[in-house]
Amino acid sequence: MDLNPFRRFALSSRPPERRRSHWTVLISLGLALLAWEGTAHLAGLPAFILPAPAEVAARFVKSLSDGTLLRHTAATLLEIVLGLLVGTLFAIVIGYLIAKSRRFERLIAPYLVATQAIPIVAIAPLIVIWFGPGMFSKVLICSLIVFFPVLINTVVGVRAVPRSLHDLMRSLRATRLQILRYLEIPAALPIFLGGLRIGATLAVIGAVVGELVGSKQGLGFLINAARGQYDTALVFVAVFTLITLAITLYGVVAVLEAKFLKWQETPHP
Amino acid sequence: MPASPPTPILLVETLSAVFSDENGDLHALQDVTFSIQPQEFVCLLGPSGSGKSTLLRILAGLLPPTAGKFTFAGSNHLRIGMVFQQANLMPWRNVLENIMLPLELQGVLPDQARRRAQEMIELVNLQGFENAWPRDLSGGMAQRVALARALVHDPNLLLLDEPFGSLDALTRERMWTELSSIWQKRRKTVLMVTHSISEALFLADRVLVLTQRPGHICLDLKVDLPRPRTDDMRYSPHFGRLARKLKDAIG
Numbered sequence: 001m002d003l004n005p006f007r008r009f010a011l012s013s014r015p016p017e018r019r020r021s022h023w024t025v026l027i028s029l030g031l032a033l034l035a036w037e038g039t040a041h042l043a044g045l046p047a048f049i050l051p052a053p054a055e056v057a058a059r060f061v062k063s064l065s066d067g068t069l070l071r072h073t074a075a076t077l078l079e080i081v082l083g084l085l086v087g088t089l090f091a092i093v094i095g096y097l098i099a100k101s102r103r104f105e106r107l108i109a110p111y112l113v114a115t116q117a118i119p120i121v122a123i124a125p126l127i128v129i130w131f132g133p134g135m136f137s138k139v140l141i142c143s144l145i146v147f148f149p150v151l152i153n154t155v156v157g158v159r160a161v162p163r164s165l166h167d168l169m170r171s172l173r174a175t176r177l178q179i180l181r182y183l184e185i186p187a188a189l190p191i192f193l194g195g196l197r198i199g200a201t202l203a204v205i206g207a208v209v210g211e212l213v214g215s216k217q218g219l220g221f222l223i224n225a226a227r228g229q230y231d232t233a234l235v236f237v238a239v240f241t242l243i244t245l246a247i248t249l250y251g252v253v254a255v256l257e258a259k260f261l262k263w264q265e266t267p268h269p
Numbered sequence: 270m271p272a273s274p275p276t277p278i279l280l281v282e283t284l285s286a287v288f289s290d291e292n293g294d295l296h297a298l299q300d301v302t303f304s305i306q307p308q309e310f311v312c313l314l315g316p317s318g319s320g321k322s323t324l325l326r327i328l329a330g331l332l333p334p335t336a337g338k339f340t341f342a343g344s345n346h347l348r349i350g351m352v353f354q355q356a357n358l359m360p361w362r363n364v365l366e367n368i369m370l371p372l373e374l375q376g377v378l379p380d381q382a383r384r385r386a387q388e389m390i391e392l393v394n395l396q397g398f399e400n401a402w403p404r405d406l407s408g409g410m411a412q413r414v415a416l417a418r419a420l421v422h423d424p425n426l427l428l429l430d431e432p433f434g435s436l437d438a439l440t441r442e443r444m445w446t447e448l449s450s451i452w453q454k455r456r457k458t459v460l461m462v463t464h465s466i467s468e469a470l471f472l473a474d475r476v477l478v479l480t481q482r483p484g485h486i487c488l489d490l491k492v493d494l495p496r497p498r499t500d501d502m503r504y505s506p507h508f509g510r511l512a513r514k515l516k517d518a519i520g
Binding site for chain 1: 362
């Protein structure tokens with residue numbers, strides 16, 4: 001089994017373009033809020049179907065001051081970070097082995113493809129049944145969803161290291177460890193970070209899916225609980241918090257890229 | 270009392286290389302035998318497909334020979350400096366860091382490595398480009414960085430694999446002069462692969478001619494042109510006669 005078909009999943013990582021102007025973003029956001037406020041009032045919808053922005057804002061302040069929001073956000077963030085770490089760690093180790101050994105690739109590829117054929121949403125209930133509604137099942141779901149994109153990009157990244165640079169290292173009598181440190185890691189980093197960028201946003205989805213299926217805390221739990229009480233404003237608060245989390249994680253990876261991939265930036269913007 | 274013949278730094282004996290693939294065996298080299306004296310500049314000249322790059326890769330330890338052997342003398346610690354056809358720089362390292370690489374691999378302390386890399390920058394005339402990224406360099410500059418990197422760890426043997434093959438004609442000729450003067454300052458033992466007769470004559474003390482596949486050495490020509498070599502020499506009758514000999518040997 002060849003991993004080549006996966007190649008198209010690998011996104012090479014270029015730091016996202018800097019925003020031309022913050023004004024455009026602010027104006028667009030303002031217009032969207034206005035449209036939302038207008039729709040809520042003009043359509044005369046009850047607050048449990050579409051709360052107006054002002055109500056959501058009020059609910060946000062309330063949930064923030066009584067500590068609910070922070071508690072659930074912290075739980076979800078912890079799941080995401082742990083899941084991201086575990087998933088990435090396994091993806092790096094297995095991805096490196098796949099990249100270096102065709103035999104290992106043939107051995108493991110069918111299982112990898114099989115696990116990817118199953119939608120995570122479908123097996124999330126199973127995982128929660130097996131491992132309980134605690135944090136462990138969420139971390140597991142997170143790491144499963146993070147694993148694949150990071151793995152593929154690790155494989156593609158390590159395989160993309162030019163042969164000629166391997167020749168150079170060998171002519172300098174570099175050890176295996178030196179080849180890893182001075183050649184393979186820096187050479188694979190751009191493509192690897194592209195995978196991590198996708199993984200970071202997927203991790204948010206993984207955590208919420210797990211929490212929606214069964215949990216005692218977290219933003220997914222909060223959404224479920226608020227929905228049960230027709231507290232739609234709180235659902236909105238949780239959703240916006242999730243969006244903020246995802247964007248922040250994406251931003252963290254983008255910062256890493258800017259730090260490590262300086263040499264890739266276009267010289268004249 | 271007659272002077273004893275100097276010990277060669279490199280002795281290659283009946284070296285052969287055969288590659289096998291689905292089309293059968295490919296005999297790249299057959300019974301190649303020669304030796305190189307310390308501080309000698311030797312060019313390996315041959316048509317494409319004569320296995321000259323294969324020979325260089327075997328000596329660099331990148332390929333195992335099928336038969337025969339080669340021995341390095343004079344030093345227990347063999348250090349090789351190699352320049353490839355492409356500059357082969359690490360794009361994530363700036364010029365100075367690229368030159369420092371061989372020293373880092375040897376565990377030289379960063380301060381000292383930086384100082385020695387800086388000396389190399391001056392040797393190849395790249396002052397002011399220490400912090401440039403490889404992608405911002407011209408072909409000639411990149412190849413000078415590669416040369417500096419190959420020299421920085423004070424190698425016993427410098428292997429050059431058509432190092433100027435990818436450069437335009439004018440840059441290439443300027444690089445000949447530079448390499449020639451660097452060699453005169455450092456006196457390294459050099460084995461350089463080329464398919465250009467004038468390049469070989471301009472640079473080398475000796476030219477070995479490899480035949481078409483399977484490659485073996487059909488001529489070992491001493492180049493008795495005085496040093497430093499100048500552009501004018503390339504238009505002298507003697508240069509022409511030597512070129513003629515090489516041309517005839519290549520066939």
